[in-house]
Amino acid sequence: MNKTVLITGATSGFGKAMAEKFAGAKYNCIITGRRADKLAEIANKLTTEYGVDILPLVFDVQDKSTVFNAIETLPEAWKTIDVLINNAGLALGKDSFEDASLDDWETMIDTNIKGLLYVSKAVVPLMIARQSGHIINLGSTAGKDVYKEGNVYCATKFAVDAISKSMRIDLLPNKIKVTAIHPGAADTEFSNVRFKGDGSKAVAVYAGYSPLQAIDVADIALYCASLPPHVCINDLVVTPTAQANATVFHKE
Numbered sequence: 001m002n003k004t005v006l007i008t009g010a011t012s013g014f015g016k017a018m019a020e021k022f023a024g025a026k027y028n029c030i031i032t033g034r035r036a037d038k039l040a041e042i043a044n045k046l047t048t049e050y051g052v053d054i055l056p057l058v059f060d061v062q063d064k065s066t067v068f069n070a071i072e073t074l075p076e077a078w079k080t081i082d083v084l085i086n087n088a089g090l091a092l093g094k095d096s097f098e099d100a101s102l103d104d105w106e107t108m109i110d111t112n113i114k115g116l117l118y119v120s121k122a123v124v125p126l127m128i129a130r131q132s133g134h135i136i137n138l139g140s141t142a143g144k145d146v147y148k149e150g151n152v153y154c155a156t157k158f159a160v161d162a163i164s165k166s167m168r169i170d171l172l173p174n175k176i177k178v179t180a181i182h183p184g185a186a187d188t189e190f191s192n193v194r195f196k197g198d199g200s201k202a203v204a205v206y207a208g209y210s211p212l213q214a215i216d217v218a219d220i221a222l223y224c225a226s227l228p229p230h231v232c233i234n235d236l237v238v239t240p241t242a243q244a245n246a247t248v249f250h251k252e
């Protein structure tokens with residue numbers, strides 16, 4: 001029987017690439033995001049190409065009641081979630097503390113921290129009931145070291161790091177694996193979102209070196225999920241070869 005993965009933020013970047021990778025590995029996929037048109041397009045493509053079942057679910061992870069309703073009303077056949085990938089997230093702005101927008105800060109906190117908590121809190125009881133499951137959280141190198149003007153984005157990813165460690169301890173008796181993947185710079189829609197459509201700022205982030213691609217991170221997520229039941233990768237930092245940590249790059 002096919003396994004089931006639920007991927008948040010599957011309309012672009014890492015999440016979309018993960019949906020493709022997991023579908024290719026014969027997982028049935030619950031794909032989520034706010035953009036219904038993109039989810040429908042991806043669902044059609046994956047069903048046609050890989051012959052697996054795809055369930056698109058449109059919700060904003062910031063909206064607590066919608067998140068819980070979406071998970072609680074899943075058809076029974078979709079409730080056996082083997083892998084939850086908490087990937088939905090964003091940065092908004094890159095400004096010094098005194099200039100940064102409070103609204104942007106709140107959106108990042110509500111999405112990257114509270115959204116991850118809502119989805120996890122809704123899915124974990126299903127995993128506990130089966131005494132089995134794997135949660136993969138997307139952190140960041142920004143959650144390992146802070147960088148200039150990263151302030152609240154970095155803080156949200158430090159929170160993902162802490163929540164992942166805490167989940168791993170608390171869920172241990174229920175045989176639930178928890179993996180945190182912390183990528184460095186990756187060329188997705190991330191910087192377009194961060195710089196609010198300013199394409200030249202987004203392009204500049206990836207100039208002078210080869211950034212990670214979404215498929216690189218998707219490969220890693222599938223690898224982590226494919227290990228034997230007694231093996232868990234707890235914490236994994238992956239950067240472009242030209243990036244040593246959150247702040248040090250070698251650009252040519």
Ligand code: NDP
Nearest residue numbers: 009011012013014033034035060061088089186188189190
């Ligand atoms: P993208 O912008 O390409 O994808 C982000 C995804 O998150 C989209 O599918 C988007 O879907 C979804 N999303 C954002 N906000 C919400 C929301 N409120 N509710 C539901 N879904 C939401 O970026 P990446 O693929 O790069 O980012 C994925 C994750 O990886 C994020 O958590 C990011 O912080 C992290 N990360 C990114 C790195 C990078 O350099 N790119 C490096 C390290 C970590 P939609 O708009 O349809 O809702």
Ligand code: 8X3
Nearest residue numbers: 140141142183184185
């Ligand atoms: C995304 C990578 O360096 O832009 O988490 O924060 S970075």
